[in-house]
Amino acid sequence: xxxxxxxxxxxxxxxxxxxxxxxxxxxxxxxxxxxxxxxxxxxxxxxxxxxxxxxxxxxxxxxxxxxxxxxxxxxxxxxxxxxxxxxxxxxxxxxxxxxxxxxxxxxxxxxxxxxxxxxxxxxxxxxxxxxxxxxxxxxxxxxxxxx
Amino acid sequence: xxxxxxxxxxxxxxxxxxxxxxxxxxxxxxxxxxxxxxxxxxxxxxxxxxxxxxxxxxxxxxxxxxxxxxxxxxxxxxxxxxxxxxxxxxxxxxxxxxxxxxxxxxxxxxxxxxxxxxxxxxxxxxxxxxxxxxxxxxxxxxxxxxx
Numbered sequence: 230x231x232x233x234x235x236x237x238x239x240x241x242x243x244x245x246x247x248x249x250x251x252x253x254x255x256x257x258x259x260x261x262x263x264x265x266x267x268x269x270x271x272x273x274x275x276x277x278x279x280x281x282x283x284x285x286x287x288x289x290x291x292x293x294x295x296x297x298x299x300x301x302x303x304x305x306x307x308x309x310x311x312x313x314x315x316x317x318x319x320x321x322x323x324x325x326x327x328x329x330x331x332x333x334x335x336x337x338x339x340x341x342x343x344x345x346x347x348x349x350x351x352x353x354x355x356x357x358x359x360x361x362x363x364x365x366x367x368x369x370x371x372x373x374x375x376x
Numbered sequence: 377x378x379x380x381x382x383x384x385x386x387x388x389x390x391x392x393x394x395x396x397x398x399x400x401x402x403x404x405x406x407x408x409x410x411x412x413x414x415x416x417x418x419x420x421x422x423x424x425x426x427x428x429x430x431x432x433x434x435x436x437x438x439x440x441x442x443x444x445x446x447x448x449x450x451x452x453x454x455x456x457x458x459x460x461x462x463x464x465x466x467x468x469x470x471x472x473x474x475x476x477x478x479x480x481x482x483x484x485x486x487x488x489x490x491x492x493x494x495x496x497x498x499x500x501x502x503x504x505x506x507x508x509x510x511x512x513x514x515x516x517x518x519x520x521x522x523x
Binding site for chain 1: 389390391392393394395396397398399401402403406420423427494497498500501504505509510512513514516517518519520521522523
């Protein structure tokens with residue numbers, strides 16, 4: 230986790246490094262809390278799948294497109310979460326040659342728990358930043374990428 | 377590059393995902409511009425070294441500590457940038473058994489060019505976000521991690 234200020238004037242803290250530091254802090258908070266709540270095997274990387282899967286299941290290629298990942302990258306996430314019991318691959322009723330990735334009961338429970346945990350992190354950030362600054366931050370970030 | 381909005385209500389856009397999306401946009405902008413300016417072989421990952429190296433050179437273990445990386449991770453960055461001609465490993469005058477990582481002429485030129493490019497990205501963001509919102513964003517992010 231990089232929290233170091235630059236020791237030289239090579240690259241003063243630009244917006245890219247500031248974003249990276251904040252994102253890594255969120256990631257560390259999330260992983261620590263997921264571990265405490267019985268999810269030592271789920272990391273932020275997995276949220277690319279959890280965030281984009283439909284209640285009735287979604288094809289892996291479609292998940293990759295929604296998450297902006299390669300098919301191979303999403304395939305690895307699917308395989309990993311399948312092995313851990315969070316998703317299962319089932320026949321697509323619309324096309325028997327295709328497979329849908331679908332949440333298991335454990336996967337659904339994880340989504341509920343993760344939502345609570347993320348809410349706790351946001352609440353802690355809001356209190357520590359004060360003055361509605363988390364909501365200001367959120368509003369500006371929602372305009373990214375600015376065009 | 378994930379710019380997708382969530383297609384389900386599993387995980388509405390939380391602050392972690394918003395930070396990640398903004399950070400990835402910066403990363404993509406930086407890599408595109410570095411490529412155009414003759415640095416197709418330098419990526420944001422390398423900035424962990426460029427940002428923390430002293431003018432007179434710095435030990436690899438110290439770079440790792442400053443960047444919040446493992447010694448192995450920094451060792452790989454050093455080896456990669458040495459192969460590409462941006463840094464060289466020289467004897468430490470203070471301890472002949474130790475090595476310093478030092479910028480080459482090419483490495484110094486890269487730092488100057490990267491600083492210009494980052495300034496251009498920030499200027500583009502500032503104009504597109506409008507109303508001093510980039511500076512507001514920067515001020516809030518400087519308080520991360522909030523304690």
